[in-house]
Amino acid sequence: DAKTTQPTSMDCAEGRAANLPCNHSTISGNEYVYWYRQIHSQGPQYIIHGLKNNETNEMASLIITEDRKSSTLILPHATLRDTAVYYCIVRVGSRLTFGEGTQLTVNP
Amino acid sequence: NAGVTQTPKFQVLKTGQSMTLQCAQDMNHNSMYWYRQDPGMGLRLIYYSASEGTTDKGEVPNGYNVSRLNKREFSLRLESAAPSQTSVYFCATTLDRGYYGYTFGSGTRLTVV
Numbered sequence: 001d002a003k004t005t006q007p008t009s010m011d012c013a014e015g016r017a018a019n020l021p022c023n024h025s026t027i028s029g030n031e032y033v034y035w036y037r038q039i040h041s042q043g044p045q046y047i048i049h050g051l052k053n054n055e056t057n058e059m060a061s062l063i064i065t066e067d068r069k070s071s072t073l074i075l076p077h078a079t080l081r082d083t084a085v086y087y088c089i090v091r092v093g094s095r096l097t098f099g100e101g102t103q104l105t106v107n108p
Numbered sequence: 109n110a111g112v113t114q115t116p117k118f119q120v121l122k123t124g125q126s127m128t129l130q131c132a133q134d135m136n137h138n139s140m141y142w143y144r145q146d147p148g149m150g151l152r153l154i155y156y157s158a159s160e161g162t163t164d165k166g167e168v169p170n171g172y173n174v175s176r177l178n179k180r181e182f183s184l185r186l187e188s189a190a191p192s193q194t195s196v197y198f199c200a201t202t203l204d205r206g207y208y209g210y211t212f213g214s215g216t217r218l219t220v221v
Contacts, residue, residue, distance in 0.1 A: 034209070036210075041196065041215065041217075042214060042215070043112075043198050043200075043212030043213050043214050043215055044151065044198070044200075044210075044212050045212070046209035046210060046211070049209065087150065095141075095153055095156060095166065096141075096151075096153070096200075096210060097153065097167070098143075098150035098151040098152070099150050100148075100149060100150045101150055
């Protein structure tokens with residue numbers, strides 16, 4: 001399975017953009033990159049996913065490098081409610097394999 | 109429209125007891141999954157069912173059994189609970205092998221004493 005590497009923790013000021021990096025250097029050509037977040041002890045919440053093109057939805061933007069070995073999740077205007085653990089996942093078949101994620105703390 | 113419903117929300121078991129965690133979805137999704145999450149760690153896949161009538165092992169299947177009762181329901185059974193199975197259990201569903209994203213339930217917090 002393709003593995004992902006994320007920083008353990010990051011801080012961001014409220015109202016600023018939060019840029020969360022992820023390395024997935026062993027990703028295969030047909031594997032998607034997914035981002036989820038988990039707020040406190042709730043079930044993970046889907047944010048966005050992509051294959052090779054940049055993607056944007058109402059929650060975030062996903063920038064994938066041309067070689068697909070890394071990606072960045074962008075929360076354009078972080079709020080206190082965005083404080084959560086963010087997981088970058090490479091989907092293999094029908095399974096999601098979670099790493100330990102990045103704890104994002106948005107500060108007032 | 110409830111989405112993914114897990115029952116019970118909390119449970120305390122004694123070592124050696126058995127129990128079944130229930131998961132039901134009303135989204136007409138094909139695939140269903142059971143994950144566990146230990147404190148400070150990411151989720152680990154226990155079992156999954158890609159479609160009605162099929163089940164497969166995930167990363168950590170030992171000590172668990174599953175049943176895909178029908179398209180809506182996927183249950184996880186602990187035959188003889190052990191303290192190492194103390195964890196939060198999440199059920200997840202997806203329409204078609206995950207392409208459209210997964211929807212998670214709110215979890216079952218299980219303590220085995």
